[in-house]
Amino acid sequence: MTLTELAVACRTYRRFTQEEVPQELLAMMVENARISNSAMNMQPLRYTVVRDPELVAGMQPLVHWAAKLPKEIGTPKEGEQPTAFIVIATEGRETPYTNIDVGIAVRTMTLTACEGGVGSCIMGNVNVKKVQELLDMPESWTPKLVLALGYPDHASVVVDLPENGDTSYYVNEDRDYFVPKRSQEDIILWR
Template sequence: MDFSELINSRFSVRKYKNTPIEVGKLIKVLEAGQAAPSAVNFQPWHFIVINEPHQLAQIQNTYQREWIKQAPVIFVVCSDHSVSWKRNTDGKDSADIDVAIAVDHMTLMATELGLGTCWVCNFDVNKVSELLELPKHIEPCVLLPIGYPVAETGVKKRKSLSEIVHQNKFGNTFS
């Protein structure tokens, strides 16, 4: 599928089939995250694959929605603040931006492989850190459940370009 078709076919999956995911596909998704660009190429991320039933249940319980319990695998995507680039002028830490780019690459690869994902950021970060025994400089940013979707497509609502695109300064209509 071409890139436009790929980005338009990706949607947030909240219903998964009870089908195991081939290890080769999981590796391709992880490699897509690995290949993502990052500020100064510092690659401040770690991907933790959660697929053992007991550990999976513990991680699923850090997010209070039942649908996540259907996912056969969850990637916990973490930022490493000890190696991320910080902007000199204001100290802005690029770790979250870099992780977001990596996760986006992962979601698109998953879609290409016939898998579905859903970004989850509203989870108990402290509990996940404790369960995974994360050092202080490693922050769990995203739970990325992954599996074969029950539905083939989802509905995506998007703002019009005129609502989000400006020309030369904020508020000027792009033409």
């Protein structure tokens, strides 16, 4: 896939087949993030890759899905849940750029996953304290985002914003996702 094709395909997925994500792909996601741009090249990011089935099961209740949808629609049920997680944390002094580094890394990782056919959901609504405890993370690490991962079991497409400008994503009867995006005209100033 070209980068442009990846940008289209790399949507949020919230239901997954239960096929395991290969360790090599998880390692490649972190590798591509490892060499990403970093403000002042401080490289404050640390990663916890969660593959152990017991820990993966332990993560499930600590992340919160799809704020825009009823729980029974947006939250994956057993048999649909992610099969791996990566927790992105920071260590050391925070600067105004730390979270920008997090954003660059997480997108690098989701694109790498997508290249390998794996879907992801970036998750900010997370019980951070419990994640830290479950994974026995060093106290000097501050979790910032969780990536939920697995082979997608639904479709997701970008659509135009409706007339009323509502950006809420929605699903059809098959629980496939439709994700409204603002038009270029609405977001670019050409000078």
